[in-house]
Amino acid sequence: MNMKKTFTxxxxxxxxNKLTATKPICELGLPKQAVYPLSQHIGxxxxxxxxxxxxxxxxxxxxxxxxxxxxVIHSGVSGKVAKVDTVVDASGYRKPAIYIDVVDDVWxxxxxRSEDLVKECNLTPEEIIAKIKDAGIVGLGGACxxxxxxxxxxxxxxxDSLVINAVECEPYLTADHRLMLEHPDExxxxxxxxxxxxxxxxxxxxxxxxxxxxxxxxxSKVASVQGVEVVKLKTKYPQGGEKQLIExxxxxxxxxxxxxxxxxxxxxxxxxxxxxVYQAVQKNKPLFERIVTVTGKSVQNPANLLVRMGTxxxxxxxxxxxxxxxxxxxxxxxxxxxxxxxxxxxxVVKGTSGVLMLPEADAIRKEExxxxxxxxxxxxxxxxxxxxxxxxxxxxxxxxxAEQEWIMSxxxxxxxxxxxxxHRPLLDWxxxxxxxxxxxxxxxxTK
Amino acid sequence: MSSMILTAVIVxxxxxxxxxxxxxxxxxxxxxxxxxxxxxxxxILPGANCGGCGYPGCAAFAENCVKKGxxxxxxxSAASGEVMQQIAEILGDVVEQTTPxxxxxxxxxxxxxxxxxxxxxxxxxxxxxxxxxxxxTGCAFGCLGCxxxxxxxxxxxxxxxxxxxxxxxxxxxxxxxxxxxxxxxRNIIELRNKNKLDRRIFVSCVNKDKGPVAKKACAxxxxxxxxxxxxxxxxxxxxxxxxxxxxxxKCRLCRKCVDECPQHSILxxxxxxxxxxxxxENVQTNQ
Numbered sequence: 001m002n003m004k005k006t007f008t009x010x011x012x013x014x015x016x017n018k019l020t021a022t023k024p025i026c027e028l029g030l031p032k033q034a035v036y037p038l039s040q041h042i043g044x045x046x047x048x049x050x051x052x053x054x055x056x057x058x059x060x061x062x063x064x065x066x067x068x069x070x071x072v073i074h075s076g077v078s079g080k081v082a083k084v085d086t087v088v089d090a091s092g093y094r095k096p097a098i099y100i101d102v103v104d105d106v107w108x109x110x111x112x113r114s115e116d117l118v119k120e121c122n123l124t125p126e127e128i129i130a131k132i133k134d135a136g137i138v139g140l141g142g143a144c145x146x147x148x149x150x151x152x153x154x155x156x157x158x159x160d161s162l163v164i165n166a167v168e169c170e171p172y173l174t175a176d177h178r179l180m181l182e183h184p185d186e187x188x189x190x191x192x193x194x195x196x197x198x199x200x201x202x203x204x205x206x207x208x209x210x211x212x213x214x215x216x217x218x219x220s221k222v223a224s225v226q227g228v229e230v231v232k233l234k235t236k237y238p239q240g241g242e243k244q245l246i247e248x249x250x251x252x253x254x255x256x257x258x259x260x261x262x263x264x265x266x267x268x269x270x271x272x273x274x275x276x277v278y279q280a281v282q283k284n285k286p287l288f289e290r291i292v293t294v295t296g297k298s299v300q301n302p303a304n305l306l307v308r309m310g311t312x313x314x315x316x317x318x319x320x321x322x323x324x325x326x327x328x329x330x331x332x333x334x335x336x337x338x339x340x341x342x343x344x345x346x347x348v349v350k351g352t353s354g355v356l357m358l359p360e361a362d363a364i365r366k367e368e369x370x371x372x373x374x375x376x377x378x379x380x381x382x383x384x385x386x387x388x389x390x391x392x393x394x395x396x397x398x399x400x401x402a403e404q405e406w407i408m409s410x411x412x413x414x415x416x417x418x419x420x421x422x423h424r425p426l427l428d429w430x431x432x433x434x435x436x437x438x439x440x441x442x443x444x445x446t447k
Numbered sequence: 448m449s450s451m452i453l454t455a456v457i458v459x460x461x462x463x464x465x466x467x468x469x470x471x472x473x474x475x476x477x478x479x480x481x482x483x484x485x486x487x488x489x490x491i492l493p494g495a496n497c498g499g500c501g502y503p504g505c506a507a508f509a510e511n512c513v514k515k516g517x518x519x520x521x522x523x524s525a526a527s528g529e530v531m532q533q534i535a536e537i538l539g540d541v542v543e544q545t546t547p548x549x550x551x552x553x554x555x556x557x558x559x560x561x562x563x564x565x566x567x568x569x570x571x572x573x574x575x576x577x578x579x580x581x582x583x584t585g586c587a588f589g590c591l592g593c594x595x596x597x598x599x600x601x602x603x604x605x606x607x608x609x610x611x612x613x614x615x616x617x618x619x620x621x622x623x624x625x626x627x628x629x630x631x632x633r634n635i636i637e638l639r640n641k642n643k644l645d646r647r648i649f650v651s652c653v654n655k656d657k658g659p660v661a662k663k664a665c666a667x668x669x670x671x672x673x674x675x676x677x678x679x680x681x682x683x684x685x686x687x688x689x690x691x692x693x694x695x696x697k698c699r700l701c702r703k704c705v706d707e708c709p710q711h712s713i714l715x716x717x718x719x720x721x722x723x724x725x726x727x728e729n730v731q732t733n734q
Contacts, residue, residue, distance in 0.1 A: 088581065088587075091580075091581070092579075092580040092581025092582070092587065093581050093587050094587060094656065094660075340580065342564075342565050342580065342581055343564075364568065365568045365569075368570075425569055425570035425575075428569045428570035428572075428575045428579065429570055429575070431575070431578065431579070432570075432572070432574055432575045432578055435578055
């Protein structure tokens with residue numbers, strides 16, 4: 001029974017390359033102009049509530065939620081709204097955005113800027129969730145799912161445990177790792193607040209064993225706290241996937257969609273989100289800054305930075321000593337699930353966990369060859385799917401078959417593509433197929 | 448020995464005869480009545496099964512023609528007028544006169560006009576490139592150049608031009624079945640009237656960005672200046688989302704807009720060259 005805990009099916013272990021694990025979090029200076037895209041989260045885009053010429057402070061709400069499944073956006077800078085226009089975001093397309101010209105650094109007076117730890121929380125669960133909603137908090141692991149929605153699971157699901165995702169399984173990224181080392185007390189209080197909001201008393205903090213210092217530190221912090229447990233996990237990608245983490249920590253398997261993690265009684269929150277919840281509930285500080293790892297093998301000064309949202313990524317790169325000459329790909333996020341960026345003017349948004357500059361040798365895809373039926377992709381798939389088959393269904397536009405083969409269960413982790421010896425663009429095809437089948441299912445459901 | 452062979456022949460012969468009689472009666476009793484017209488129509492259809500008519504294949508089209516009893520609202524885009532006439536005769540109907548159409552690629556962002564500022568190295572399909580990124584150029588609306596339309600065409604009427612990186616339609620082979628139109632993830636290809644002598648005028652751009660942004664991305668992008676709208680005497684041009692569109696039903700092919708356009712994004716195809724040298728470059732195109 002001494003087997004290390006992890007998920008059972010598939011998974012890969014790419015080179016970790018955690019170059020910035022020992023670099024303390026530094027604060028990045030203010031930008032000249034901050035840009036806030038209105039769709040930074042899953043769900044409906046936000047609706048601007050400021051107009052050109054309005055003065056805003058740090059922490060002022062600049063956009064309302066566009067529905068239940070949406071999130072508010074706060075300004076991370078003080079200054080004047082320059083315009084409400086469009087900006088090319090990480091998707092490569094122009095999306096509506098609010099531009100703010102930065103003047104000084106004036107914070108909203110309601111925000112508690114002291115460093116003191118506030119442990120007591122006398123709010124009711126409803127009040128906590130309302131506060132989280134008003135602070136515009138979304139899942140900071142990268143998917144940006146509105147947190148208040150996750151805290152209100154469907155009525156027929158009985159929640160019994162909270163799992164904190166602190167595995168940071170993406171290579172290169174160390175933002176969560178540093179956060180745990182530098183703010184462990186706040187995280188523990190944040191976990192307790194979330195437990196209260198959910199009305200349960202059992203929480204697990206899942207950490208991979210490649211972060212022994214974080215495991216030790218958090219273990220000592222939760223020793224006196226009832227119901228919170230740190231779980232050491234074997235290092236394996238994609239352990240940060242919600243379903244993989246639930247299996248690794250609790251041993252429960254989430255059934256295929258439309259089932260949710262809540263169907264097996266679990267709510268998962270990222271450790272960065274927990275810290276944001278602490279700040280929102282105890283310090284009245286909305287979500288307007290986050291930790292971003294800026295890294296790459298040939299980057300001069302890789303770092304973990306506390307960045308105000310809206311800051312252009314070019315400024316983050318500048319801090320790290322500029323873009324190295326051999327950079328072939330600039331990626332927002334980690335190397336496995338991140339998005340390649342078209343240019344460095346893209347602003348840092350709620351989901352920007354890292355800025356990665358990959359040199360040519362790592363970034364350029366090798367020439368595609370025929371499938372040799374080695375089934376490496378099948379072995380690697382953490383969802384137990386058959387990626388080669390799904391990709392072929394996509395190539396042949398056989399959407400019906402793809403749906404039967406559970407394409408909607410795919411979490412787009414990229415294990416299949418990274419393990420393919422023929423360098424087939426499996427994930428590209430699977431994404432296209434998932435997109436098409438998703439559209440077909442949605443139109444069928446609305447009928 | 449010889450009697451054995453004889454027995455075998457006789458036994459087999461008699462069995463065959465009995466089965467033949469049985470089969471004859473069964474075929475009479477359970478005969479499926481098929482309208483001979485369905486077979487007739489199916490025979491003269493092109494048989495490409497392109498789906499341009501909206502039915503799954505030629506046989507289904509033929510069946511539905513006969514079921515309806517007329518050609519109203521039915522059209523095989525691949526068949527010539529002659530074939531449609533024949534089908535009409537079989538059905539005892541008259542052919543609905545429709546204007547012949549042709550697929551038009553509304554993007555002129557060649558490598559020269561629209562510099563590549565990025566590299567896309569994913570799977571070579573427009574649908575994927577469109578989903579994953581804004582493409583290799585600064586224009587998030589224009590042709591991605593992976594050739595989904597070429598693949599979709601059942602009549603070999605679209606080819607990629609390696610020099611421009613854009614697809615080109617062979618107007619003689621194009622049957623206006625519309626498969627390329629639905630294959631293009633960016634809705635660049637449109638079916639437009641063929642007109643007399645195959646002359647066409649159209650805005651060869653689908654960029655909805657504001658003028659300066661569009662201009663920066665592509666030298667021949669429509670910047671939505673509206674000069675063509677003013678120049679048109681027939682109210683055929685509309686301007687929406689920073690993009691001009693010429694209604695081919697209203698256009699009288701006067702070419703006033705072509706002369707007006709400061710971006711040379713309105714193309715006139717198959718017109719004789721004008722004497723004025725100023726507009727020469729607009730007329731030359733392979734479309």
